[in-house]
Amino acid sequence: MVKELAKEMRKKFSELGADVPQKEIEAKLDLLVNQYKVPEEEAKRTVFNQYVRDLNLSKPSSDSPLTKxxxxxxxxxxxxxxxxxxxxxxxxxxxxxxxxxxxxxxxxxxxxxxxxxxxxxxxxxxxxxxxxxxxxxxxxxxxxxxxxxxxxxxSENVEVASNDVTMTGAIVDVQSGSGLVKRCPECNRILVKGACVDHGKQEGEYDLRVKAVIDDGKAAQDIILNQELTYKITGIDVKVAKKMAMDAVDPGVVLDEIKRILLGKYFTVKGPVLGSRYLLVKDMQRAPLMDGNPIIQKVEGI
Ligand SMILES: [Zn+2]
Missing domain, CATH: 2.40.50.140 (Nucleic acid-binding proteins)
Known part of the structure; x- marks a missing residue:
C-alpha cells in the first residue's frame, strides 16, 4: 500500500519538477502510516507539505499559468x-x-x-x-x-468580488471546539488533546473562538467567530477565559458560558463563506427578538 502511494507521489513530484527518490518517500510514509497509524490521506498530505516546506520542489521550467x-x-x-x-x-x-x-x-x-x-x-x-x-x-x-x-x-488595482453574506437568525448550536482553544505554533491549527496532526505534541498558544450554527428559519449556516468578535459578543477575552478555566479546573466552563450567552439569541452576521461551509464572521450585531418565531422553539433549554 505504502509502496503504491509513494510511487504515485513520486510521479506528482516529478510533474512539479522535483526528482525525489521513491525510497525516501516510502520511508516517510511508512513511518506515519505503519508506526504512527496516521490515515493514508493524511500521511500523503503531511509528506507532500513537508517537501513543499523544505522547498525541495524546484520551479517549473516556465511561469505557471495565470489562474482565477x-x-x-x-x-x-x-x-x-x-x-x-x-x-x-x-x-x-x-x-x-x-x-x-x-x-x-x-x-x-x-x-x-x-x-x-x-x-x-x-x-x-x-x-x-x-x-x-x-x-x-x-x-x-x-x-x-x-x-x-x-x-x-x-500590479494595477484588482477588483475583489464581494462574497459577503448577511444573515439574521437565532443561534441554535454552539459546537464543541468553541471557547478556549490551543493552536499549534507551527501551523496555527487547533490542537486536539495537545497534539497537531502535522507537528505532534505541542505546548500551543491560547486562542478564543466560537463555532456555532445560525438559523434564519430557512437554512442553517455554520459560523466562526475569531477572538475579537467572541469578546465583542460575549465579553470574554483570553485572559478572562483562562481565569474561568483555572478557577473551575475545567476549560469546558468557557464553552458553557458562551452557550449560555448565545444560544437562542438573535443576531445579524456578515462575512464571506469560506470553502462553502463556514461563514467567517466579520461583523455581528444583536437583532431584535422576533416574537413567535418558530426557530426559537428548536433551541434546547429555552
Ligand atoms: Zn501544526
Whole structure:
C-alpha cells in the first residue's frame, strides 16, 4: 500500500519538477502510516507539505499559468495569481513571514508565505501578480503557498468580488471546539488533546473562538467567530477565559458560558463563506427578538 502511494507521489513530484527518490518517500510514509497509524490521506498530505516546506520542489521550467481564484480546484498545482491582498492576519510564528487573504474578481483565498522563502512583504490593500505559487488544501478549503520560486510584481488595482453574506437568525448550536482553544505554533491549527496532526505534541498558544450554527428559519449556516468578535459578543477575552478555566479546573466552563450567552439569541452576521461551509464572521450585531418565531422553539433549554 505504502509502496503504491509513494510511487504515485513520486510521479506528482516529478510533474512539479522535483526528482525525489521513491525510497525516501516510502520511508516517510511508512513511518506515519505503519508506526504512527496516521490515515493514508493524511500521511500523503503531511509528506507532500513537508517537501513543499523544505522547498525541495524546484520551479517549473516556465511561469505557471495565470489562474482565477474560483478555478483553483486541486492541490499541488503551480499557478500564478493576479490578486489584491484583502487582509493580512496576525502571525507570531517565526516560520511564517506573512499570512492572510488574497482576492480577485472571482473570490478570495488564503495565502501563506514562509520566512525562508525570503520574499519581499506585501501590503494590505495593494494588488500584485504572484508568479509561481503552489496550491494546497485542508479540509476542502484551498490555499496558496508562496515559495522561493515565487515572483511578486506590483500590479494595477484588482477588483475583489464581494462574497459577503448577511444573515439574521437565532443561534441554535454552539459546537464543541468553541471557547478556549490551543493552536499549534507551527501551523496555527487547533490542537486536539495537545497534539497537531502535522507537528505532534505541542505546548500551543491560547486562542478564543466560537463555532456555532445560525438559523434564519430557512437554512442553517455554520459560523466562526475569531477572538475579537467572541469578546465583542460575549465579553470574554483570553485572559478572562483562562481565569474561568483555572478557577473551575475545567476549560469546558468557557464553552458553557458562551452557550449560555448565545444560544437562542438573535443576531445579524456578515462575512464571506469560506470553502462553502463556514461563514467567517466579520461583523455581528444583536437583532431584535422576533416574537413567535418558530426557530426559537428548536433551541434546547429555552
Ligand atoms: Zn501544526
Amino acid at each position: 481564484i474560483k478555478d483553483i480546484t486541486s492541490d499541488g498545482k503551480w499557478i500564478s495569481l493576479k490578486a489584491k491582498v484583502v487582509q493580512l492576519w496576525e502571525n507570531e510564528k517565526a516560520s511564517i513571514s506573512q499570512i492572510g487573504l488574497l482576492g480577485d474578481d472571482t473570490g478570495t483565498i488564503k495565502f501563506v508565505c514562509f520566512t525562508k522563502s525570503d520574499l519581499p512583504p506585501v501590503e494590505e490593500g495593494k494588488s500584485y501578480v504572484f508568479k509561481n505559487v503552489i496550491t494546497d488544501s485542508w479540509q476542502g478549503r484551498f490555499s496558496v503557498k508562496l515559495n522561493k520560486s515565487t515572483v511578486i510584481i506590483p
